[in-house]
Amino acid sequence: MSRMEQQSLPAQKLAELQQRGFTVLWKQLDGGQLQELRQSASEALDAARESVARGERIPFQPGTRDFESASSLYRWGAAPLRLLDHPLVHATAREVFGRYLLNDLTVFSVPPADAEAQVCTTSWHRDCPMTLPEGVSAHLWFLFALDDFRPDNGATWVVPRSHIHDVGRLGAPWQPLDPGDFPGAVQLLMDAGDLTILDARTIHSSGPNRSARARRLMNLGLVHPAMRARVRIDHRALVGAELLARCSERVRGMFGEPAGEPSGAAACTDPASAEEG
Numbered sequence: 001m002s003r004m005e006q007q008s009l010p011a012q013k014l015a016e017l018q019q020r021g022f023t024v025l026w027k028q029l030d031g032g033q034l035q036e037l038r039q040s041a042s043e044a045l046d047a048a049r050e051s052v053a054r055g056e057r058i059p060f061q062p063g064t065r066d067f068e069s070a071s072s073l074y075r076w077g078a079a080p081l082r083l084l085d086h087p088l089v090h091a092t093a094r095e096v097f098g099r100y101l102l103n104d105l106t107v108f109s110v111p112p113a114d115a116e117a118q119v120c121t122t123s124w125h126r127d128c129p130m131t132l133p134e135g136v137s138a139h140l141w142f143l144f145a146l147d148d149f150r151p152d153n154g155a156t157w158v159v160p161r162s163h164i165h166d167v168g169r170l171g172a173p174w175q176p177l178d179p180g181d182f183p184g185a186v187q188l189l190m191d192a193g194d195l196t197i198l199d200a201r202t203i204h205s206s207g208p209n210r211s212a213r214a215r216r217l218m219n220l221g222l223v224h225p226a227m228r229a230r231v232r233i234d235h236r237a238l239v240g241a242e243l244l245a246r247c248s249e250r251v252r253g254m255f256g257e258p259a260g261e262p263s264g265a266a267a268c269t270d271p272a273s274a275e276e277g
């Protein structure tokens, strides 16, 4: 049964997010929603693949054939647009940020790899290292599993507590993954429809997919308004007035004010200078 109507993040899950840098919530999408989201994801990924084959640059173009992505998914059907209204996403963002903006709605796919092949991954990375003055992350990722995430199919690896601990320099992106780099690392094992909320300072990586089918997730990324400048796409222009008019007030808020309106202002710091706690 879906818990789409879950209106708030349980206190224990919020504490886990703050302490470990991520938390997992089960059954946040039902079968019908999953089917529609997979369809949109697959159409967007096909289009992205065709653009890359034509030699075009696309947003968030990965640096390896072993990882695919497509951005601005709200343009690929009613289901991704509706996903932007997920009650738990808004309840969590209100609690953590107060006000918030859309960073992007992206699909990430790890295609099946040959058992013998050397497979490149995203490699260990932090997407957004900024910390707000209150000590919280300026970015939150809501990772919805579109497929089951299993040890052998490229389930995302995360390093607990790495959002608040300096772990030194990370290696180059798009390399084969060595989970032994971080002995405390764990894999996000989820069923399709489950949700991981990830503090975007937390170190993570995709894994190699040794199964026969693609492993996909949809990342609904949010940012604090102080980080508006880091949003690389003009989502408001891209979604267009017609789709925007169909959205709830809180979703329209995620697309931000029309150009020229003042942005929220707060200084952010790098994790190296953030207090640990």
Ligand SMILES: O=C(O)CCC(=O)C(=O)O
Binding pocket: 108, 109, 122, 127, 141, 154, 155, 156, 157, 204, 205, 206, 207, 217, 219
């Ligand atoms: O698809 C994955 O496992 C990794 C996703 C990722 O790196 C991200 O959401 O920033």
